[in-house]
Amino acid sequence: MADFDPAEDELTPPPEGTGAISAHMTPDRQASHFKRARHARETEIIEDYVELIADLIDEQGEARAVDIAKRLGVTGATVNKMVARLKQMNLVNAEPYRSVFLTDEGREMAEASRERHHIVVALLRVVGVDEATAWADAEGMEHRCSPETLMAFKEFVKRHKS
Amino acid sequence: MADFDPAEDELTPPPEGTGAISAHMTPDRQASHFKRARHARETEIIEDYVELIADLIDEQGEARAVDIAKRLGVTGATVNKMVARLKQMNLVNAEPYRSVFLTDEGREMAEASRERHHIVVALLRVVGVDEATAWADAEGMEHRCSPETLMAFKEFVKRHKS
DNA sequence: TATAAAAGTTAGCCTTGACTAATAATTGTA
DNA sequence: TACAATTATTAGTCAAGGCTAACTTTTATA
Numbered sequence: 001m002a003d004f005d006p007a008e009d010e011l012t013p014p015p016e017g018t019g020a021i022s023a024h025m026t027p028d029r030q031a032s033h034f035k036r037a038r039h040a041r042e043t044e045i046i047e048d049y050v051e052l053i054a055d056l057i058d059e060q061g062e063a064r065a066v067d068i069a070k071r072l073g074v075t076g077a078t079v080n081k082m083v084a085r086l087k088q089m090n091l092v093n094a095e096p097y098r099s100v101f102l103t104d105e106g107r108e109m110a111e112a113s114r115e116r117h118h119i120v121v122a123l124l125r126v127v128g129v130d131e132a133t134a135w136a137d138a139e140g141m142e143h144r145c146s147p148e149t150l151m152a153f154k155e156f157v158k159r160h161k162s
Numbered sequence: 163m164a165d166f167d168p169a170e171d172e173l174t175p176p177p178e179g180t181g182a183i184s185a186h187m188t189p190d191r192q193a194s195h196f197k198r199a200r201h202a203r204e205t206e207i208i209e210d211y212v213e214l215i216a217d218l219i220d221e222q223g224e225a226r227a228v229d230i231a232k233r234l235g236v237t238g239a240t241v242n243k244m245v246a247r248l249k250q251m252n253l254v255n256a257e258p259y260r261s262v263f264l265t266d267e268g269r270e271m272a273e274a275s276r277e278r279h280h281i282v283v284a285l286l287r288v289v290g291v292d293e294a295t296a297w298a299d300a301e302g303m304e305h306r307c308s309p310e311t312l313m314a315f316k317e318f319v320k321r322h323k324s
Numbered sequence: 325t326a327t328a329a330a331a332g333t334t335a336g337c338c339t340t341g342a343c344t345a346a347t348a349a350t351t352g353t354a
Numbered sequence: 355t356a357c358a359a360t361t362a363t364t365a366g367t368c369a370a371g372g373c374t375a376a377c378t379t380t381t382a383t384a
Contacts, residue, residue, distance in 0.1 A: 025297075031235030033301040034210065038372090040302055041203055045341075048196065066361055073193030078342055080363060085340090097349060097362060123289065124311060127318040133310045135187075139195040140202055144302035148295045149286060156289040200342085207371075228331055240372055242333060247370090259332060259379060 037144070044143035047113045048072070049082055050091055053100055054110035062099040116142045116150055123153040126160045199306075206305035209275045210234070211244055212253055215262055216272035224261040278304045278312055285315040288322045 052071055056063035069079045083100055086092045091106035102110060120142045124134035145153070214233055218225035231241045245262055248254045253268035264272060282304045286296035307315070 027229070027232045028235075030233045033298055034233070035235045036298065037206075037210070037302045041206075042340085044199075044203075048199070064361080065363095067189070070189045071192045072196045073190070074196075074341085075343065076362065077344080077364080082341075124314075127285065127289070128314040129311050133308055136195055136198065137306060137308050137311045140199045140306035141303050144299060144306065146295055146299050149291050149299045152286075152290040204370080226331075227333095236371085237373065238332065239334080239374080243371075 040144050044140075045082075046086065046089070046091070047109060047143060048139075049086060050102065050106050050110045051113040051117070053092065053102060054107065054114065057102065063101070064099045068100070113142065116145065119150050119153050119157070120145065122157045122161070126157050202305050206302075207244075208248065208251070208253070209271060209305060210301075211248060212264065212268050212272045213275040213279070215254065215264060216269065216276065219264065225263070226261045230262070275304065278307065281312050281315050281319070282307065284319045284323070288319050 049068070049072070052068060053063040056067055056071075060067070065076055065079045065083065068083075069076045072079070083092060083094050086100075086106070087094050090103055091109060092100050092102055094100045117138055120138040121134045124137060125131065129137070211230070211234070214230060215225040218229055218233075222229070227238055227241045227245065230245075231238045234241070245254060245256050248262075248268070249256050252265055253271060254262050254264055256262045279300055282300040283296045286299060287293065291299070
């Protein structure tokens with residue numbers, strides 16, 4: 001978690017051939033894409049936890065470790081460790097043997113994440129992906145879309161739905 | 163790398179509310195989405211390496227560790243370790259102090275990966291994402307699309323490109 | 325052809341995010 | 355209320371994928 005420097009992350013202009021290098025796709029620009037991807041991998045787990053905690057609170061009034069574990073398909077021990085990390089990041093409040101709550105910051109992240117999730121699902125639906133697949137694939141794609149892409153998705157969906 | 167069992171990966175039908183649980187989105191179905199996502203995270207690095215090696219071979223006739231490192235934005239030591247792993251997976255052939263070559267299996271993976279990459283870029287372009295952003299975002303999204311979604315993208319692009 | 329520069333290798337360390345197993349606390353119920 | 359079941363915590367392990375530093379091999383050039 002210390003690999004991605006937004007300052008050096010200039011968006012890379014397109015190559016011309018197969019996906020290969022060109023005058024525009026220099027090695028270090030390509031490197032910045034990969035750094036961006038690595039950074040996304042690191043943050044998406046955090047976002048998944050936070051979004052799920054928000055869902056549980058909304059549905060059941062509280063987010064218990066055991067439910068988080070069940071829905072993520074991991075063990076309670078893993079959840080416990082992760083919650084400690086989220087707490088340290090000031091995304092959740094958690095006391096021993098009590099369920100987990102979101103801080104303002106955490107809720108903000110959850111909302112943002114959830115909105116992205118929905119936009120991606122909507123876009124997939126519009127381009128013809130069936131609903132089940134859309135929900136399955138959105139889990140993952142949502143973390144890799146820049147604000148620009150999400151905005152484009154939103155606009156596109158608005159213009160094309162129904 | 164031993165978490166995802168395709169056998170239990172039934173696609174999850176959609177929920178109805180905010181993204182929350184419903185009769186269709188049972189906890190273990192949601193868990194399978196997250197397992198799928200974790201699996202994708204594990205394989206995408208492999209795919210990035212393999213695709214990049216293919217690019218380098220096509221462009222320069224060979225893939226040297228130093229060039230791989232430069233384009234991925236990692237150190238040579240990291241590349242070395244990863245190449246050893248790729249070799250063990252029978253995706254590349256590599257001899258000490260020589261550059262890296264793809265096995266048939268590796269080239270197959272590279273082609274598939276590259277094709278997915280291009281489809282995603284094309285889809286993004288069609289829905290209005292600018293070219294630079296499309297290339298940046300495709301790095302990452304390409305690994306998270308199911309065959310169904312890619313097929314839908316392909317069809318959609320075919321129907322909509324100017 | 326020496327020798328310096330570049331590239332590759334190896335060893336050792338770190339963090340993340342999983343796991344299991346053992347233990348402790350809480351909760352529900354007979 | 356006591357006890358059983360559920361839930362949470364802690365400790366220790368593992369593999370992946372990064373890193374740096376030291377060293378070796380190859381390549382290029384003075």
